Amino acid sequence: xxxxxxxxxxxxTWVPEIHATLIFVVRDGxxxxxxxxxxxxxxxxxxxxxxxxxxETALEAALxxxxxxxxxxxxxxxxxxxxWFAMSDIPHIHCHVFRATDFKGTPTATDEAIPRWTDLDAxxxxxxxxxxxxxxxxxxxxxxxxxxxxxxxxxIQHDDVVFDTPSRWRGEPRPSEIPFVS
Numbered sequence: 001x002x003x004x005x006x007x008x009x010x011x012x013t014w015v016p017e018i019h020a021t022l023i024f025v026v027r028d029g030x031x032x033x034x035x036x037x038x039x040x041x042x043x044x045x046x047x048x049x050x051x052x053x054x055x056e057t058a059l060e061a062a063l064x065x066x067x068x069x070x071x072x073x074x075x076x077x078x079x080x081x082x083x084w085f086a087m088s089d090i091p092h093i094h095c096h097v098f099r100a101t102d103f104k105g106t107p108t109a110t111d112e113a114i115p116r117w118t119d120l121d122a123x124x125x126x127x128x129x130x131x132x133x134x135x136x137x138x139x140x141x142x143x144x145x146x147x148x149x150x151x152x153x154x155x156i157q158h159d160d161v162v163f164d165t166p167s168r169w170r171g172e173p174r175p176s177e178i179p180f181v182s
Contacts, residue, residue: 007158009086009150016084017091021062022049023077023098026140029120034069034113040090045127048113049095058096069113072105081135081145088152099139130156138163 018040024047025032033045048069052061059077066074083095107115118124120140125133131149138145143163150158 007150007160009148009158011084011148014084014086014092016094018093019052019058020050020093020095021052021058021065021098022047022083022095023062023066023074023100024136024139025066025072025074025100025103026120027101030117031120031123031140032070032107033116033118033123035116037112037114039112040093041129044129045116045124046129046132047097052096059098062096062098066103069110070105070115071108071110072103074100074103076100076102080139080143081147083131083135084146084148085131086148086150097135097139097145130154131159134159134161 032047034048036042036044036046039050048066049062050065050069052058053064056064059079062077063074066072077098077100079096080099081097083093083097085093085095087093107117109115123136125136130151131147134149135145135147145161145163147159147161149156149160
């Protein structure tokens with residue numbers, strides 16, 4: 001739904017119950033997605049990711065999740081955005097999103113995920129979370145974003161997506177200021 005709808009969430013006082021990450025490998029006209037086999041979003045197509053463990057940075061969690069879910073070691077992750085989800089029937093989530101182009105290893109199916117290389121012009125948005133179509137195209141263009149969504153079930157009731165600005169990133173550096181990990 002358009003962001004002009006009434007926003008029922010006060011984002012200044014909203015507190016996420018889960019801090020999480022997503023990471024997308026993009027290269028040669030394709031994006032590495034996963035079919036999620038368990039947990040939140042089971043059965044959906046997404047990028048590798050998951051909860052940030054205590055004492056872990058968002059970047060460390062994204063790299064760990066890619067290794068756990070696909071047995072790949074990403075070598076050039078760069079933060080590109082943040083997602084804020086106020087959910088009706090699952091815990092509220094604050095998610096850090098990373099993009100990469102290179103990794104070591106071979107994407108391998110695990111008990112958590114099945115890897116799916118997908119052409120950029122054939123991303124299966126109909127099998128993904130509804131919000132993905134709002135920010136993934138901008139991420140693929142190299143743009144940064146800060147996106148907030150209010151969900152009832154699996155449907156967006158309100159969205160607020162801001163591109164090319166870090167103003168709401170609560171003191172974190174701009175994505176362009178975060179160095180690639182080597």
